[in-house]
Amino acid sequence: xxxxxxxxxxxxxxxxxxxxxxxxxxxxxxxxxxxxxxxxxxxxxxxxxxxxxxxxxxxxxxxxxxxxxxxxxxxxxxxxxxxxxxxxxxxxxxxxxxxxxxxxxxxxxxxxxxxxxxxxxxxxxxxxxxxxxxxxxxxxxxxxxxxxxxxxxxxxxxxxxxxxxxxxxxxxxxxxxxxxxxxxxxxxxxxxxxxxxxxxxxxxxxxxxxxxxxxxxxxxxxxxxxxxxxxxxxxxxxxxxxxxxxxxxxxxxxxxxxxxxxxxxxxxxxxxxxxxxxx
Amino acid sequence: xxxxxxxxxxxxxxxxxxxxxxxxxxxxxxxxxxxxxxxxxxxxxxxxxxxxxxxxxxxxxxxxxxxxxxxxxxxxxxxxxxxxxxxxxxxxxxxxxxxxxxxxxxxxxxxxxxxxxxxxxxxxxxxxxxxxxxxxxxxxxxxxxxxxxxxxxxxxxxxxxxxxxxxxxxx
Numbered sequence: 294x295x296x297x298x299x300x301x302x303x304x305x306x307x308x309x310x311x312x313x314x315x316x317x318x319x320x321x322x323x324x325x326x327x328x329x330x331x332x333x334x335x336x337x338x339x340x341x342x343x344x345x346x347x348x349x350x351x352x353x354x355x356x357x358x359x360x361x362x363x364x365x366x367x368x369x370x371x372x373x374x375x376x377x378x379x380x381x382x383x384x385x386x387x388x389x390x391x392x393x394x395x396x397x398x399x400x401x402x403x404x405x406x407x408x409x410x411x412x413x414x415x416x417x418x419x420x421x422x423x424x425x426x427x428x429x430x431x432x433x434x435x436x437x438x439x440x441x442x443x444x445x446x447x448x449x450x451x452x453x454x455x456x457x458x459x460x461x462x463x464x465x466x467x468x469x470x471x472x473x474x475x476x477x478x479x480x481x482x483x484x485x486x487x488x489x490x491x492x493x494x495x496x497x498x499x500x501x502x503x504x505x506x507x508x509x510x511x512x513x514x515x516x517x518x519x520x521x522x523x524x525x526x527x528x529x530x531x532x533x534x535x536x537x538x539x540x541x542x543x544x545x546x547x548x549x550x551x552x553x554x555x556x557x558x559x560x561x562x563x564x565x566x567x568x569x570x571x572x
Numbered sequence: 573x574x575x576x577x578x579x580x581x582x583x584x585x586x587x588x589x590x591x592x593x594x595x596x597x598x599x600x601x602x603x604x605x606x607x608x609x610x611x612x613x614x615x616x617x618x619x620x621x622x623x624x625x626x627x628x629x630x631x632x633x634x635x636x637x638x639x640x641x642x643x644x645x646x647x648x649x650x651x652x653x654x655x656x657x658x659x660x661x662x663x664x665x666x667x668x669x670x671x672x673x674x675x676x677x678x679x680x681x682x683x684x685x686x687x688x689x690x691x692x693x694x695x696x697x698x699x700x701x702x703x704x705x706x707x708x709x710x711x712x713x714x715x716x717x718x719x720x721x722x723x724x725x726x727x728x729x730x731x732x733x734x735x736x737x738x739x740x741x742x743x
Contacts, residue, residue, distance in 0.1 A: 306622040310655040313630050317651060320644030321704065340638045347593045409640070411599045413706045413715075416641035452641060459707070480711050483602065 341450040344407040344418055352547065359547050366436040398513050399553040401425055403433075406450070410483040410543045415455040419549060422446040430511065432552040438517045438541040439463060439476075439505060440549050451551075457483055457543055464509050465518055468502040470495055476503070476518055476537065483543055485522060488535035495533070497524055503537050510560040513552060580616070587612040588632065592639040595729075604721040607646075609636060610697055611730040613654060614690055615677045618670045622658055629654030642705060649700040653693045664689055678734035690730060695723045 301308055352359075403425070407418035421427055423446050433440040433453045441455040454461055456478060463476040465488060474490040488503055501521045507514025523536035591609040598606055613629055620628075633647030640646065661670075666681050678686040698719045706715045 306626075306655070309623050309626055310651065313626055313651045314648060317630075317633075317644040317648035321648065324643040343589075343593065344639065347597075351597065407639070407641075411602050411605070412640075412642070413711065414642070418641070480706065481714055 341406065341418060341420075341447070345420060348404075348406040355545060355547050358545060362436060363548075397555055399426075399555065401427060401551040401553060403427075403451070403549055403551055405546050405549060408455075408543070408546055410455070410457055413459050413480045415457040415483075415543075416444065417441060417453040417455050417546065417549075419451045419453060419551070420449065421551065422449045422451045424448050425551075426553065427451050427551050428553075432512045432554075433549050434512070434516050434552060435541050435546060435549045438519060438539060439512060440541065440543075440546065442511060443551065453549075455543065456486065456539075463512065463518070464506040465503050466506040467491060467495065467497055468504050470497070473506045473508070474532075474535075484538055485536045486519070486539060488521070488537045489532060491533045491535060493526065493531065493533070497521055497533060497535060499524060510554060510557045511552075513554070584612060584628075584632065588635055591636060596639065600725060601721070603718045604725040605698075605718070606725050606729050607636075607698070607701075607722070608726065608729050608733065610650075610653070610694055610726065611690075611733060613650060614657070614693060614730070615675045615734075618661060618674045618676055622655070625654045625657060626651050645701055645704055648704060649697045652700055653697045656696070657693065660689070660693065678731070683731075686734065687727070687731075691723070691727060694726055694730070695719070698722050698726070 401421060403419040403421040405417055406420050407416075409415045409417075417433075417440065419433070427443055427446050429443050429445050431443045433443060439456055441453045441458070441461065444452045444454045446452070456463060456476070459478055459480045461477070464473060465476045466473045467488075472491055472495045474488055476486050476488055478486045491497060499521055503518045503521065505512040505514060505516040505518060517540050519537040519539040521535055522538040523534075525534040527534070587609045591607065595606045595608055609632060613625075613632060616625060616628065629650035630647050633645075633650035634643075636646045637643050661676060664685065666685065674680055676686075676689055680686075681689075702715050702719050702722070703709065709715075
């Protein structure tokens with residue numbers, strides 16, 4: 294026993310090294326899990342406050358672009374409003390009165406305070422958290438397209454798993470033909486994502502829009518993801534190799550909206566009932 | 573002695589803040605990252621206790637990780653190079669050996685010695701960091717390219733910083 298203690302003491306540098314590395318490895322594994330670690334991340338108080346500060350400086354460089362984007366979105370919204378106003382309703386009785394119709398999705402606007410695009414697993418920090426009603430698992434979109442899913446939240450900040458994260462998959466639909474597949478990033482170019490599982494008989498062309506499918510109760514249906522940039526079909530493959538150019542340039546992300554689906558629980562629990570007996 | 577450690581603590585925060593507030597936004601061509609904070613770990617005094625070295629490496633890495641949302645990654649790489657640092661330094665002992673309070677910096681032994689000292693450690697740090705982050709060797713060539721470009725970029729910035737702010741000129 295004495296010898297053992299002596300041995301450990303003599304090699305204390307190596308053992309400290311071992312302990313620290315194992316601890317780090319444990320942290321890495323823990324952080325890779327879907328919900329991640331609860332305490333030490335960029336939504337923690339001081340860290341988030343400092344990111345906020347540095348974002349405030351960065352904001353000035355993006356002002357004109359953000360303005361333009363907001364103006365465009367405003368114009369689009371006005372246009373839809375105008376179209377709606379001009380629609381002829383047969384009678385007022387059909388106007389939506391049931392609260393169920395009105396309360397499907399809520400949108401909570403948030404500002405990006407920290408954003409990476411160049412790693413293989415990228416995360417975005419936003420300035421709204423638990424206090425604003427944000428919960429892990431909610432969808433995050435921007436005026437131009439899909440952004441990601443909320444990974445974890447603190448009181449005032451949230452960490453979002455960006456769509457530019459090699460483990461994130463989003464169910465998507467080829468808008469023209471309505472065939473659905475899966476969007477996943479390959480870790481290389483932050484402008485392009487892969488669109489998988491589109492079978493051979495479909496005929497996708499460059500320029501087709503890809504939108505969310507709304508099958509998983511996280512993203513609302515029909516949110517823009519991007520347009521097809523490259524179509525490849527090797528002779529023996531079952532599915533196309535499609536590259537989709539993201540409509541939202543992630544390097545210029547500054548304002549996002551968090552989507553709260555009021556019927557998510559209902560849909561999930563209903564689907565759970567079906568999935569269980571099949572197993 | 574206490575003056576030195578106060579300086580060390582201050583420069584710890586300067587390196588950390590510079591990394592997370594400014595260099596976090598600097599990525600050249602989407603591949604070349606700059607992790608200047610490694611320079612702080614490299615120029616810690618030669619005589620520092622190896623346990624303290626690893627402790628400082630861990631704290632630095634952990635702090636950077638919190639900003640990069642990559643818990644454990646930087647800490648892992650930092651502890652590794654801090655463990656190997658002293659062995660590497662012993663291999664590179666200049667003629668006459670080190671004095672106590674020497675820092676392995678550019679001002680001490682000149683450019684060539686410093687590049688030989690820093691390059692493998694920075695390369696190792698980046699290599700471990702990027703391959704762990706990629707979660708394996710699936711994107712081997714792309715990750716390798718990232719590692720090489722980042723190492724060159726980081727080394728350049730470290731050298732510039734060393735020229736601008738020489739730590740402890742030998743007297």
